[in-house]
Amino acid sequence: MAPSVSSLKTKYIKLGYQYLVNHFITLLLIPLILSLSLHLLQQPSSSSSSSRLLTTLHTHLTPFQLLSLTLLISFLAALYYTSRPRAVYLVDYACFKPPLTCRVPFSTFMEHSRLIVHDQKSVEFQMRILERSGLGEETCLPPAIHYIPPNPTMEAAREEARFVIFSCLDNLFKRTGLKPKDVDILIVNCSLFSPTPSLSAMVINKYKMRSNIKSFNLSGMGCSAGLISVDLARDLLQARPNSNAVVISTEIITPNYYQGSERAMLLPNCLFRMGGAAIFLSNKAAYRRQAKYRLLHVVRTHRGSDDRAYKCVFEVEDKEGKSGISLSKDLMAIAGEALKSNITTLGPLVLPASEQLLFLFSLIGRKLINPKWKPYIPDFKQAFEHFCIHAGGRAVIDELQKNLQLSDEHVEASRMTLHRFGNTSSSSLWYELSYIEAKGRIRKGDRVWQIAFGSGFKCNSAVWKSLKSDKKPMEDSPWVDCIHRYPVHIPDIVRL
């Protein structure tokens, strides 16, 4: 479709406005510098001006005063540098690649459901969900869930945890050259499986980590727990210089497969799949060269004070005593509100001045002139090059794409991750980032926005800046054997 003349004009006006506002100070300085240079050039002897300055200083100040001045300047400079927050680098990360022997084609899922769930209506409901889910035929469930009926013992859950977590960590250690003994901070987040001893203790036991390691195990925090862990790691890395932190985000599906027939609780079965990621963060200068990203911001928003938001993702027991996660019908509305809250805080941190001004004018206008004006949605595409939206479900991605006015390419990573891996909960953001890297789209200086929603109701964002242009394809990327098939077209409804 050829753009019309008027829309082209609008586009250029907008561009002009953006350049003007964003580079305002530069634009102001240019004439100032020009005039200063012209003035200097007009002077009879320009070279003597700098020597004249030095002589003036020399004559008007004693050596003691000169020394004090130098010390003061150095002291102020040191104060400034030490009070700046430490840079937190993402050295590298590794995602779990589930074996194809665990894959669950739609037809297998439906057949097993039919054999286990005895309510015909519930089976049909699941079929409708699956048809519209946006998942593909290669998503994976853990081995215990493949049995008819599923066999979710604690040992099977531990087995899955070992399989997923150790696989990610082995991969991470190999990739980065990090030794387990050099890990200072270990954070594991897994919402629904929390045995004693904890999963972090399991990791420490397996890899024989140091006895003075700072370990944390976050459970019950939902799909946005991955970013909560990153935030915690960041805070710890501010407090401790020269430290390495490893964050493990996963969701162990084995104990949480709902075996009843309550419809609101069957939805997670259709979407949640096996996955995990291990992330290596550090504040050591030595890792600066090797690091792929630098953490710029983490913004956390919690809507738990609102009862509706608090109850919208709730673990309950059904009439037969089977426990599962119940999703309320206003999940999307609540997610939208949480998003607005989050971007209100995030906006001023990342948006260019042009967008912030527009938002400000629109806000003022709505408050003072006409409340009926449409609120201005800042153009986040100017703040970020890449978007990783938690692949919670097709509806979530659609909603965010609409709200933030993103193009299909921006949400491609999210949609394709949902298709290939399903909803892997807190680790999905890392699969999405891995997709963008596998496609070779990351350039040095690119900014990535990771945004995740979770029970509570929480909306958390993280902003990363790329330090490298990644040209080398990674052999151990979870996308390595299928990236050439992506992107795929995902039909609205898949006929089963």
Place this chain on the structure above:
Amino acid sequence: MVNYNNKGEDEERLVYGHRLSSIGPAKVTGEVIYEPSNIDLAMKLHYLRVVYLFDKEAVEGLNLSLIKLKEALFSWLNFYYETCGRFRRSDDTGRPYIKCNDCGMRFVEAKSSLTLEEWLNLPANSLRLLVPHHVIGPELNFSPPTFLQMTFFECGGLSFGLSWTHVLGDAFSVATFMNSLGPLLKGLQPTSSPNFHKSPSNTYNSAKAVTFDPLSMKKVGPVGDNWAIDPPCEMDSCSFHLTTQQLAQLCESEGDSSLIQPFESISAVIWRAIAKIKVGSEPNVVTVIKPGPKADDTFLRNNQVVSSLKADFSVAKAHVRDLVALICNQPEDETAQIAEQVGQDPGGSDFIIYGANLTFVDLGGAEFYGFELKGSGPELVNCFVDGLGKKGVVLVLPGPKSVKHKDEGRLVTLILPKSYLEELKEELKKEWPLIT
């Protein structure tokens, strides 16, 4: 699910710990349809239950942990995705076809408290515990065409029990199918890629015009979507092994020492024995199923030639030599007629072939013993047929190989009405004193 054997407490002690799951192709098959031919559909009420018994030497050193095992199985099923699809009916004629949607083969893991030796000493019927007894239906969408059971014995040996819908292919195809699993279990990687155009052709060359109804086929039902018939009477199975020497003796005694025709000789002896027992209602018409011309090795097909035989003389009083001659020379090839009959109403009509008349099946050339694990094949392979008519079936299988003999005789499995099977065994002992 129709169960053909009664599960007693004893049986539960022999095989226990059943765990069901599904296995399927590792890679997505895509939008592929497999269309069975008319002959395939003629066989839809029949099921082959094939049992392979391995001793621990064949298995030792192989990594048969569940993960490695499943890797091999999934890799295997990439090539045989049609065994993992589900039947659907076409909208216009109701003709069944297979949607290759990777739904999977049902996989059963079980344990047994017996050793391999003990299993080999049990009567043939007990081997049925090592193979699932599934049928297709009542919901076609949710019925796997194949089941595979792996039973791990106390001594370290194991068994594979394949429950197979005859629509997918004959026993020769089953042998090809299972043999291809061997190298994968040893950890070898496949060298070719799957073929996605495997539907059989539906044309039959008939020397004569199709003018009569085939004798070898009987219409039953209609069964709708539940592809099973109620057993007309209680059937029982027994197996016995005839060594090459015994077969040679048999042929010599009939005066035809130049050519050992094991299948024809065995069939003749059994036919006569049954005729002798069933005084007044001796079977004059029998069905003979022999392998057809050897086609492409990797495809699963119903390649057998189904013929009917009518004896104009009294079988009970006949000489075995004459019966052998009759079986060799006179069978009326009815394969084309069967295809034609089925083709008239592929969606609605249901037939049985095995057991419609007393049926003799020549599987002597099937390469069951080619399913090799660590360089050696199974100790014993036996095969049963379900969905039979009341006249019963006699399967002539290759004998168990030992000490690398090329042709270790034949294993004969009889599946006949219980009412006269014992009597028949007594009668056969007159001919072959060593059978148990």
